[in-house]
Amino acid sequence: MNKQSNDNLLSRQLQEWYRQYRRDLPWRDSNNPYAVWVSEIILQQTRVNQGRDYFLRFMERFPDIESLAKAPEDEVMKCWEGLGYYSRARNLHAAARQVVEEFKGHFPASHDEMLRLKGVGEYTAAAVASIVFGQPYPVVDGNVFRVLSRLFAIKEPIDTSTGRKLFTGTAAAILDPQDPGTHNQAIMELGALVCTPRLPRCGECPLQHYCMAFERGEVSAFPVKKGKPVLRRRYLNYFHIEQDGFTFIRRREDADIWRNLYEFPLIETETESDLAALQSDPRFHTLFPPDSEVSFRHVCRLKHLLTHRIIHADFYRVELPGTKFPALEGDFLRIGSASLSEYPVSRLLQRYLETI
DNA sequence: AACTCGGGGCA
DNA sequence: TGCCCAGAGTT
Structure with missing residues (x-):
């Protein structure tokens, strides 16, 4: 059995867990790239419970990309009021106009094209491309750093350029190319519900028997960060x-x-x-x-x-x-x-x- | 590579 | 209090 099939087994068990335990969220199971995009922007550095109502209000007020592109900036900001990181709203608005002008109103259907949109970085492009278009790009967010660092006991700091490359490569290695969208959402959901920063629920983890940090009793030692020097x-x-x-x-x-x-x-x-x-x-x-x-x-x-x-x-x-x-x-x-x-x-x- | 941007939840 | 959250843009 080669490495790839091992990894697919891992991903299959991960996805099986996801189907059973995933939260019911308003942007799940959407094939609408606009809705998934908006959800991904809202969820940047923002917890699901904090962003959920904002997403519903935003989609009600701006149901499609044309309505967002046409809206005055004040109304977009008003809809974002209180959520924080307001450049996300400005960029979202600007990107909607970008789509209308540069992409003739059609949301870019590939990872590489999405990267040209304001406010869309590596994470968001991978998320939308995999979830909506089934393209095999791994998401690497805070959850993924944590899950992978524990799963493979990776001591490389996550907050360096070499660290990010290593984790991106690891994420790509275990990605399920048959269903990258479900795989990506599953690993993030695992990080949010089970493999949490503190007090992880290892007893409920579908990947426990793969987890090198758990095997060593060192789960709380991961992920490693370069951190600020102590004064x-x-x-x-x-x-x-x-x-x-x-x-x-x-x-x-x-x-x-x-x-x-x-x-x-x-x-x-x-x-x-x-x-x-x-x-x-x-x-x-x-x-x-x-x-x-x-x-x-x-x-x-x-x-x-x-x-x-x-x-x-x-x-x-x-x-x-x-x-x-x-x-x-x-x-x-x-x-x-x-x-x-x-x-x-x-x-x-x-x-x-x-x-x- | 380091900084900045924010509000909120949690031990 | 300090850490962390489905990160991205700027310097």
Whole structure:
């Protein structure tokens, strides 16, 4: 049994479930491209329950594409009032006039021609072409991303160009070319009713025995998104040491911010720390042994913003007695204070050096 | 690739 | 509150 017939079996079970459990919606089972088109535009980023009444009102007020094309824009917008994403209404209106002028009043009967209509993108063209004209284009919407990512445990993020290509290819691979319209509606309906973003009803899923995420117990881990970087906070406590005209610095070597830049001895803490808290930190005594006579003075606190970090930096001026300090010389560079400017440092340290 | 556009439902 | 919804157009 080859891959294609496996996929068709999957699609057949999906469609069997759809026939049994699908919601009864006013745009279902229509061979009218205008009605299906309007429904698809209304349902962009909009839940079925929110869009249903708008669809009924819109079709009553503008029953065909000619009436929509003839209508003043104000009336179209009035019909859309409260639904949001109003460019959908403007584009719908403009596209209706496009159909009258460029397509002589006949709704374009192919995926590629539909793409020329204002407000019709890859999703809507695939939806109308498959549902009304039986053309084998897979729809890839939020539901499909979710269902496919779980079904095949796809860890590729859905919000990248390579991710979108991968999911489009996967959707095409399981598409039923015999009935792409029913297949497309079925996979979206599954995403809306069973394979939901939260608390999916895996116990009721017709594809459970195919689902790799379910098999691994990782359903809630999909789909993966690149997501926004979390604005994590970091707390850095720097020690600007002064010893007979010399200071101590070190090059950052770790895979972290500011790699290969130089900086003062540092203790990073989980939260904001004062000097007393730092002195009770074990790392403090690797820098400054307990028996050493050292004086500390808090100089300033700088808040430094990176793309995905907020750095809270405290700077302490440290007066070291004597001319030697074995505890530091192993790990740090002992340099003349005047030659500090010869070393590359972070913008944060530049800011500090400007303040002193 | 990142931004913008909206109102509503849900845990 | 943050996420998500049968996405598309602009920069």
